[in-house]
Amino acid sequence: MKVGLHSALNDAHVDANQPSSQRQLSIAIGAIASGQVRNVPLNLCLVLDHSGSMNGRPLETVKKAAIQLIERLNPGDRISIVAFDHRAKILVKNQVIDDIDGVIKQIKRLSADGGTAIDEGLKLGIEEVAKGKTETVSQVFLLTDGENEHGDNKRCLKLAELATSYTITLNTLGFGSNWNQDVLENIADAGGGTLSYIERPEQAADEFGRLFERAQSVQLTNAYLLFSLMPKVRLAELKPIAQVAPETIELPVQREGDKFVVRLGDLMTDAERVILANLYLGQLQQGRQAIANLQVRYDDPAVGAEGLLSEVVSVEADVQGVYQPALNSEVQKSILALAKYRQTQIAEAKLQEGDRAGAATMLQTAAKTALQLGDQSAATVLQTSATRLQAGEELSEADRKKTRIVSKTILQE
Numbered sequence: 001m002k003v004g005l006h007s008a009l010n011d012a013h014v015d016a017n018q019p020s021s022q023r024q025l026s027i028a029i030g031a032i033a034s035g036q037v038r039n040v041p042l043n044l045c046l047v048l049d050h051s052g053s054m055n056g057r058p059l060e061t062v063k064k065a066a067i068q069l070i071e072r073l074n075p076g077d078r079i080s081i082v083a084f085d086h087r088a089k090i091l092v093k094n095q096v097i098d099d100i101d102g103v104i105k106q107i108k109r110l111s112a113d114g115g116t117a118i119d120e121g122l123k124l125g126i127e128e129v130a131k132g133k134t135e136t137v138s139q140v141f142l143l144t145d146g147e148n149e150h151g152d153n154k155r156c157l158k159l160a161e162l163a164t165s166y167t168i169t170l171n172t173l174g175f176g177s178n179w180n181q182d183v184l185e186n187i188a189d190a191g192g193g194t195l196s197y198i199e200r201p202e203q204a205a206d207e208f209g210r211l212f213e214r215a216q217s218v219q220l221t222n223a224y225l226l227f228s229l230m231p232k233v234r235l236a237e238l239k240p241i242a243q244v245a246p247e248t249i250e251l252p253v254q255r256e257g258d259k260f261v262v263r264l265g266d267l268m269t270d271a272e273r274v275i276l277a278n279l280y281l282g283q284l285q286q287g288r289q290a291i292a293n294l295q296v297r298y299d300d301p302a303v304g305a306e307g308l309l310s311e312v313v314s315v316e317a318d319v320q321g322v323y324q325p326a327l328n329s330e331v332q333k334s335i336l337a338l339a340k341y342r343q344t345q346i347a348e349a350k351l352q353e354g355d356r357a358g359a360a361t362m363l364q365t366a367a368k369t370a371l372q373l374g375d376q377s378a379a380t381v382l383q384t385s386a387t388r389l390q391a392g393e394e395l396s397e398a399d400r401k402k403t404r405i406v407s408k409t410i411l412q413e
Contacts, residue, residue, distance in 0.1 A: 001219045003267065003296045003310040004032040010331040015323035016286040022236075023279045025315060026331040029264060029296060030272040031219040040302045042215055043078040043136035044069075045094070045129035047121045048110070049144035049175070051085040055112035058145060058175060061201040065208040067104050072212060073097045078132040081106065084121030085114025086150040094131040117151035118144055118183065122159050122170075130166055135304050137266070138168045139215045141208070142187065143198075145175040153183050160190035167222045167299065169193045169266055171211050175204070177397040181404055189249050192265030197405050199398060213270075214246075220267040222306070223298040225275060226259045232282035233291045235260065244334045245274040247409040248341040267298060276334050284319045291317050333373060340369040340378065344407035351389070360389040366407065378406035 010024040046066055050059060066081075073079060080094040081103070091106045125140050132138070140163070148156065163170050170191025172184040175198045188195040194214070196207040229235070241251045241262055254261045264273055281291060292315040299306045318326070347362035363386035370379035385395055385403045395403070 001300055001302060002032055002034045003220065003223070003298060004028070004030045004272070005294060005296055005310055005313050007294060007313060007315050008328050008331050009315070009317060010335060011325050011327050012318055013324060013326040014281060014284060014289075014317045014319045016284065016319045016321050017323070019283045021281045023281060023291075023317070024331060024335055025277040025279055025292065026328075026334050027225065027275040027277065027294060028272045029223070029225065029267060029275070031267040031269045033269070039074070040219055041076045041078060041136045042073065043094075043129055043132040043138040044073070044212075044215065045080040045082065045125045045138075045140045047082045047084065047125035047140055047142040049085070049116060049118075049121070049146065050083045050110050050112050051114050051116045051144075051146060052112055053116075053146050053178070054175075057201050059110065059112045061204045062143060062175065063107050063110060065204040066107050068205055069208050069212055070097070070100060070103055070107070072209075073100075078136060079103060080125075080128040080132070082121055082125045082128060083110055084117060084124070086117045086120075087114070088117070088120040088124040090124065090128060094128050115150045116144060116146040116148060118142070118148040118187075119151040119153075119155040119159060122156060122187070126159060126163050126166070126168060129168055133166065133168065135301050137215065137218045137221060137301060138166075139193070139218075140168060140170045140191070141173065141211055142170065142184075143173040143175055144179055144184070146178055147180050148183055153180070153186075156183055157186050157190055160187045163191050164263070164265070169215075169218075169221075171196070171215075173198055173207055173211070174401065175201075177401065181401055185404070192263070194247055194409075195405070197401055199402075214268065217268040217270040218266040219269055219302070220298045220300055221265070223264040223267050223296055225262045225264055226256070226295045226297055227262075227277075228259050228293050229279075230289075230291050232284060234280050236278035236280060239278070241275060241277050242338050242341075243273060244276050244337040244341075246271050248337055249408070251275070264296070267296075274334055276331075276338055281317070284317070286319050286321050289317055289319050290314050336369055336373045340366050340373065340375075341407045343369060344382065344403060348404070351395075356389050356392075360386045363389070363403070370406070375406075381406045 171193035367382035
């Protein structure tokens with residue numbers, strides 16, 4: 001398994017007569033097969049909320065979805081299950097999936113009771129999945145329907161950061177409308193995973209299945225983008241780098257010597273990670289000029305190898321005395337995806353400040369951006385929220401959650 005790494009500028013031509021130019025650099029990264037591929041065993045931990053509010057159909061549909069997931073595991077995969085209310089307990093210890101019937105029996109015994117302490121479930125889930133992380137792809141699926149009423153939200157974030165240091169990916173699923181979006185989103189973002197929204201019980205199996213397919217496509221882990229900039233080239237000072245696919249998130253940048261480093265996490269075979277870097281170029285000499293070098297550092301769990309390096313990719317621009325734009329439509333889509341996300345964030349901030357008119361205007365702008373992207377579902381959700389604010393209505397919890405999620409990705413119907 002190797003890393004696929006390719007880049008493109010939003011405009012590959014630069015005016016040699018300009019003292020400064022701005023460019024957006026798109027970097028697509030994924031795992032690609034090289035020769036015979038050995039499937040990496042999946043090391044999956046389900047962390048399931050069984051508090052009193054999950055009683056009845058919610059818990060029954062989650063149990064059914066979890067069982068369907070267990071039945072899809074391959075020989076050699078590992079499973080562990082943690083259940084939590086205001087305390088956490090291990091339902092199934094980390095083990096190779098040999099006794100499927102025994103695992104299913106434990107899931108069926110789960111009943112609803114108690115309050116909610118997400119951090120207790122998360123801590124125990126991380127501890128359990130860590131027991132089987134050698135030469136596997138380690139993933140946690142955490143599902144809850146409520147606020148972290150008996151827990152500590154800051155502790156959740158610290159646990160998510162700890163998980164990434166152990167090369168464990170955290171995915172979160174919010175069930176219904178009463179869960180804390182900031183908490184679950186922060187866990188998923190810091191844990192290198194994704195947040196899923198289960199608005200109705202019948203969606204549980206599909207959302208579990210979507211996350212499972214994503215986890216199965218992971219072949220390389222603990223990936224970092226390394227890049228060095230040539231003289232007269234610099235990163236923007238504010239929010240210089242973001243991921244725009246599979247979901248949009250601002251990415252922190254660190255320095256290692258003369259290189260900039262950005263953590264990517266898992267690399268998948270069926271979906272590339274697309275990164276957008278905001279660059280400023282000083283006046284460059286006419287001709288073909290290198291502006292950056294890119295490389296990826298990663299682990300290959302199939303062979304137990306860590307700290308592998310991809311080939312170096314050079315990014316070049318054509319500096320012209322007589323400038324003619326060479327715009328890239330695919331990079332433009334990435335720019336629009338990031339704009340949709342940031343416009344929605346501004347709208348949320350305005351709404352929190354009580355500026356309903358300003359929030360509505362920004363949501364309308366985000367809806368137009370989504371239409372430019374061809375993302376009709378996002379445009380509909382964003383415009384609906386804007387219209388409700390303009391009419392003096394309050395946004396429901398479901399409205400707020402959908403608005404946030406469509407700003408980051410394409411809504412799963």
